Amino acid sequence: MAGILAWFWNERFWLPHNVTWADLKNTDEATFPQAEDLYLACPLACCMFMIRLVFERFIARPCALGLKIQANGPQKAQPNAILEKVFTAITKHPDEKRLEGLSKQLDWDVRTIQRWFRHRRNQEKPSTLARFCESMWRFTFYLYIFTYGVRFLKKSPWLWNTRECWYNYPYQPLTVDLHYYYILELSFYLSLLFSQFTDIRRKDFLLMFLHHVATISLITFSYVNNMARVGTLVMCLHDAADVLLEVTSCYSHYNHRKRQSCRLLVHLILNTTVFESWEIVGPYPSWWVFNVLLVLLQALHTFWSYLIVRISCRAISRGKAGKWNPLHVSKDDRSDIESSSDEDEVLPPSQKHHTNGTNGAHGTNGYLSSSPCPDEH
Secondary structure (H helix, E strand, C coil): CHHHHHHHCCHHHHCCCCCCHHHHCCCCCCCCCCHHHHHHHHHHHHHHHHHHHHHHHHHHHHHHHHCCCCCCCCCCCCCCHHHHHHHHHCCCCCCHHHHHHHHHHHCCCHHHHHHHHHHHHHCCCCCHHHHHHHHHHHHHHHHHHHHHHHHHHCCCHHHHCHHHHCCCCCCCCCCHHHHHHHHHHHHHHHHHHHHCCCCCCCCCHHHHHHHHHHHHHHHHHHHHCCCHHHHHHHHHHHHHHHHHHHHHHHHHHHCCCCCCCCCCCCCCCHHHHHHHHHHHCCCCHHHHHHHHHHHHHHHHHHHHHHHHHHHHHHHHHHCCCCCCCCCCCCCCCCCCCCCCCCCHHHCCHHHCCCCCCCCHHHCCHHHHCCCCCHHHC
């Protein structure tokens, strides 16, 4: 174990040339970041998750109900034993051949069966109320931590001159405010990493998981090797984008519309982490890791930016009666709640116009007699 720890904490990986861990030990004159400081983030992440549950229950939920946001989820599928058996035991996404077979067996048209499967999948999804509460919690935290970051950074010389991030590096003392900023950010992202498995699951689940891992790694790396100054700039930029995202998300849930949950963050700070640090300090192994993680985050945000641009263009092309609102888009590429035309468009017209039949033996009369969806006309 001692050998593994010695290998992991190799000074030639973590620190610039001719710098040792002994040089960064705390003294009476100066305090430097210590790796063991980060252990505090684990219990704080658990506390933050509990605070979130209380916040959503006693603050976000009453606010949502006050705004008349409905607690019910998507439209439920009419009970049907045969389709339910296919859904639970065989497939939630039947192909064309199976749809045709079910159509003949039930005397339903293919489009109605498609709609049943869509409603059946959607009824397992969270309600608009749950989505609003989740967004309101994140908005509240991001607004607080962004406000704190701005108040802290406006007194810091490296906000106005990014080269200050690297002068006298790594012998830059750790302040109480900076330590608090880092621990709180790390605790929050740790809580997000684990709560992602219980939160609303979206199509980009793996990408968002990768984003959280990269963010946690960046926070940890930059603290351990004392890149804390530039780290605070990255966190503040990140939080600024998230504040806008979550307030947009809350507003769109209030309007009962879908929204694009995409973050647009341009890492202008890459200029100082790559070029200025190279000039003043020079590269070393953990420097490369730090910048690779920053580029990874930039790539993820670029992808999500592409999604929001694509959806915005789609909304513009459809006109919306000559008015376009970026909050009200026609389809969210990250959402798992399917729209009424998501599946219908995949079948040729010949399969969309079967005659609606009735089959009292399977309890389908009430379902087939309901009003058709607008996209059926």
